[in-house]
Amino acid sequence: MQISHKSFRNIGLIGRPDKYSVVETLCLIHDHLITLGLNPVFDQETAKLVPYSHGQTVSRNLLGEVVDLMIVVGGDGSLLHAARALVRYSTP
Known part of the structure; x- marks a missing residue:
């Protein structure tokens, strides 16, 4: 299977919840x-860090079903926390 950005x-998007230093990078990526034209989806903990009041937010355990x-x-x-939450979904 060939994978492209399409x-x-x-x-x-997941960031370390106790590190506000990730906020700038998360905002740039978002x-x-x-x-x-893509849809960024924050996990609930990361959404608390960023200054966006709109947008999609999902619990970390359900991210694999959405992204x-x-x-x-x-x-x-x-990275390890994200991998544990997503392993059953095979999300890259």
């Missing part, structure tokens, strides 16, 4: 996804 419509691709901003721990 295969992804809903893009999940805004860029919007300009590409086609996940972007994680943080360190190894953030």
Whole structure:
């Protein structure tokens, strides 16, 4: 199966909840996804960090049901937490 950016419509965004240093990066990614016509989806914890009051928010455990691709901003721990939540969905 060949994967292209057209295969992804809903893009999940997760950031380390206790690190406000990820906010700027998350906002840049969010805004860029919007300009590409894609739908960014924050997990509930990450949504508390960013200054967006609109947009789609889903619990981390349900992200795999909604998103086609996940972007994680943080360190190894953030990546591992996201992987645990998404492993049953095979979300890239």
